[in-house]
Amino acid sequence: MKEITASMAGTVLNVLANSGDEVSEGQAVIMLESMKMEIPVEAESAGKISEVKVNIGDFVNEGDVLITFE
Amino acid sequence: MRKILIANRGEIASRIIKTCRQMGIKTAAVYSDADASMPFVKQADESFRIGEAPVNKSYLNMDAIVEIAKKVKADAIHPGYGLLSENAMFAKKIIDNNLQFIGPNPEVIEKMGDKITSRMVMKEAGVPVVPGTSGVKEIDEAKISAKDIGYPVMLKASGGGGGIGMVRCDDEQALIQHFSSTKNRAKAYFGSEEVFLEKCIENGRHIEVQIFGDLHGNTVHLFERNCSVQRRNQKVIEEARSPQLSAQTRERMYKAALDAANAVGYVNAGTVEFIVDENENFYFLEMNTRLQVEHPITEAITGLDLVKWQILIAGGEKLPLMQEEIVANGHALEFRVYAEDPKTFYPSPGKITTLKWGEDHLVRIDAGYEEGTQVTPFYDPMIAKCIVSGENRNECIERAIEFFKETRLEGIKNNIPLFNDILRHPDFQTGDYNTNFISQLLSIKK
Numbered sequence: 001m002k003e004i005t006a007s008m009a010g011t012v013l014n015v016l017a018n019s020g021d022e023v024s025e026g027q028a029v030i031m032l033e034s035m036k037m038e039i040p041v042e043a044e045s046a047g048k049i050s051e052v053k054v055n056i057g058d059f060v061n062e063g064d065v066l067i068t069f070e
Numbered sequence: 071m072r073k074i075l076i077a078n079r080g081e082i083a084s085r086i087i088k089t090c091r092q093m094g095i096k097t098a099a100v101y102s103d104a105d106a107s108m109p110f111v112k113q114a115d116e117s118f119r120i121g122e123a124p125v126n127k128s129y130l131n132m133d134a135i136v137e138i139a140k141k142v143k144a145d146a147i148h149p150g151y152g153l154l155s156e157n158a159m160f161a162k163k164i165i166d167n168n169l170q171f172i173g174p175n176p177e178v179i180e181k182m183g184d185k186i187t188s189r190m191v192m193k194e195a196g197v198p199v200v201p202g203t204s205g206v207k208e209i210d211e212a213k214i215s216a217k218d219i220g221y222p223v224m225l226k227a228s229g230g231g232g233g234i235g236m237v238r239c240d241d242e243q244a245l246i247q248h249f250s251s252t253k254n255r256a257k258a259y260f261g262s263e264e265v266f267l268e269k270c271i272e273n274g275r276h277i278e279v280q281i282f283g284d285l286h287g288n289t290v291h292l293f294e295r296n297c298s299v300q301r302r303n304q305k306v307i308e309e310a311r312s313p314q315l316s317a318q319t320r321e322r323m324y325k326a327a328l329d330a331a332n333a334v335g336y337v338n339a340g341t342v343e344f345i346v347d348e349n350e351n352f353y354f355l356e357m358n359t360r361l362q363v364e365h366p367i368t369e370a371i372t373g374l375d376l377v378k379w380q381i382l383i384a385g386g387e388k389l390p391l392m393q394e395e396i397v398a399n400g401h402a403l404e405f406r407v408y409a410e411d412p413k414t415f416y417p418s419p420g421k422i423t424t425l426k427w428g429e430d431h432l433v434r435i436d437a438g439y440e441e442g443t444q445v446t447p448f449y450d451p452m453i454a455k456c457i458v459s460g461e462n463r464n465e466c467i468e469r470a471i472e473f474f475k476e477t478r479l480e481g482i483k484n485n486i487p488l489f490n491d492i493l494r495h496p497d498f499q500t501g502d503y504n505t506n507f508i509s510q511l512l513s514i515k516k
Contacts (some may be wrong), residue, residue, distance in 0.1 A: 008417065009447040011124070013258060035409075035417035035451040036234070037302070059124055062447075 004041060004067040006060045010034030015056055017067070021049045030054070030066050041066060071095055071146055071385050074172070075139040076114065077160075078150030079129060080438030081454060082361075083110035086148050089377040098142045100135055102128035104446040108438065116142060123448045129153045132160045136167050146170035146384055148377075152450065155360040156183055156231070172384040174283075174359050178334050182357040186228045186266050192354045195333035197326045200345065200353040202268035209249045215267050216245055222270035225252050229260030231356060233303030238270055271353065273504045274345040276300065277312050278358075279327035280368045282379060283336040284389045291324045292368050292376075293398050298505045299492060301415050306485065306508065307492065308404045310367040313463060313501025319350040330357060339365075339380050363406070363455070366434060370402035370459040402459040403466045405489055406452050407479070409445040412488040413512060419447040423481030428473035433458050445482055453484070463501065467493055 014031040017023055028040040029049075047069040054066050073096040076083045083099055087110065090097045099114035104123035111117045118138050121128035132154060139147055147164050149155035155173070158180035164171040173179070182188045189199045201219055205228060206212045216223045216239070225248055227235030235256050239245040249265075257263040280292040296312035297305045311320075327342040341362050343355040365376045379390060409418050425441040427433070437454035439445060445453060458473060460466040471493050474486050491511060497503045 008419065014254075034447045035419070035449065037415070037417055037451075039416065 002069055003065050004029065004043065006032065006062055006064045006066055007041070008032065008034050008039065009061045010039065010059070012054045012056055012058045012060060012066075013038060015052055015054065017049055017052065019049055019051050023047060023049060032060070071170070071381060073098065073115075073142065073144045073146075074381070075100070075135070075142065075144040075147045076110075076150065077129070077135050077147050077154055078152070079105055079110060079449065080108065081110075081436045081452070082150040082363075082438075084113055084438065085436050086150065086377055087113045089375055089381070092375075093378060093381065095381070098138065098144055100129070100138060102448070104444075104448050107443060109440055109443070110438065118142075123446065125153065125448065132157075132163055135160075136163055136169070139164075139169055140167060144169065146172050146381075148172040148380070149360065151358075151360050151363055156358070158183065170384050172338065172380050174337050174340065178336060179359045181334060182359050183231070184228055185226060185230065185356060186264070188357060189354070191333055192330055195329050197330050197333070197354045198352065200268045200271060200355070203266050205264045205266055209246060212245060212249055212265075212267060213242055216242065219267060219269045222272070224268045224270050225249065226266055226268060227252065227256030227260055227262075228264035228266055229256060229262045231358075233300070233305075235259055236303060271345045271347050273348055273506065274298075275312070275504045276305075276343065276355075277315065277323065277346050277352070278341050278343040278362075279323055280362070280365070280376075281327050281331045281336065281340050281342060282376075282383070282389060283331050283338065283340070284383050285337055285386055286388050287335075288389050288392075289328050289331045289336065290389055290391070290393045290396060291327055292372055292374070292396060294320065294323060295362075295364055295367055297364060298503055299498075299507055300505050301508045303505075305364065306406055306408075307489070308364040308367055309463070309466075310371050310402050311398060315346070316350060319346070319352065323352055326352070326354070330354065338383050339376055363452070364404050366436060366455065366457045367402040367404045367459075370434070370457055371398045371400055372396060373399070400459060400461050401463045401466050402457060403463075403470055405456045405458070405470065405474075406485075407454045407456065408451045408485045409453050409482045410451050410485060411483045412485045415485075417447065417451045418483035419445045419451075420482040421445075422453070422479070424478050425480075426476075426478040427456070428476030430458075430469060430473050432460070432469070433473050453482075464499075467499060 010032040013033040017029040030041040075098040099117040100120040154160040158176040162176040283289040297308040299307035341358040344352040434457040
């Protein structure tokens, strides 16, 4: 896994991981809000985060890169 | 009133336009970039772009909306539901600009918008409220209060509403786990991190009473709606009147709702929401100071036009009917068609490639979208409401089954399959269901 992209357009409600963090498969890393619903974005596999590309309150479109991995 | 600006979108904008047209009132709509090709934009006499797709850049931009209303010389603004409809500052801004706000006065909106204040007001007026606290700041304070109230408890945002910003805590561990995240969420969604605790009413039913008040001090109720078929604390199917509710309780609820309205000098359309336990004890939950999504089922059983009443009352007229002249006939069910996965409830934006409703001229369809339009991820996932009315509840259920069998909705995931399961479920058919109904239905199917 090289990056995590947004599965749906929405607003970044919470960033749950930081650059340099080791995350495990299935771990929720970002919380998006779309159509009045909170949608957790999970890591598809374990890895070390290189960069979190978004901040709380950002609006993202489907396919936008949220997090990149080393 | 000659012209009304509608500060809303989708089906409710279309709904308001319909009544205005019947009353000979001109309409002005505002729309975001994402909504440029929506039906309501074409239906209004005039339409104005208000901004980019996200609500804070368009439908929540109070100044831009008021500016347009002044520019087109509108007499009044109808806020619909959601968005700015329960924003006291918006109502005040409208009034300060010498326009009419179609709704109650800003002070009442503010008082009822704060759940802790509204609980206090209702308690003083003798309306039963769910046992609970005022604002709790620290987790230690919350732990002591929760123990006093007794688990399970509901942790709620004081500024919350519409089922957002509340979480059930079964024990102290859950309370600790959810406390700070609920506060953060309250801050993010409602601008205030204040939270409070309420006793969780197990197996409760959500039953609400429609009320109306005029500027001459008159108030009436328009019977009740049962809105217990919910997912994620949000309504999916509503019915009027409620099944399985005794005549005495019904009357007591109407009286409590009117007491609530009179306690704040309520003017225009409002809804008093109650939670009803297994022994028909009922408690005030919140007051919605606006038109409700589910108002058409009340229209179906009373034969009245609630938007028309709202406009007349805002214009200073007396309530069109006295209490004894308002009569309920037959039964009505409303189905909220959502663009979402019927099992996970995750939203499903996309293009509606096919939309053919069932053929039943007695089914009212209030739709915001049509075939070929795009459901964007920016707003609520509701695409239409289908209101089935009939002489009695069984007839409504049978007709609804037929109607959805004939309906074809393609291109997006939607919850019509869930309606089919609910309509055939014995507990729904007997009317013996509460707010846990959908989650129980889905956990059995898993």
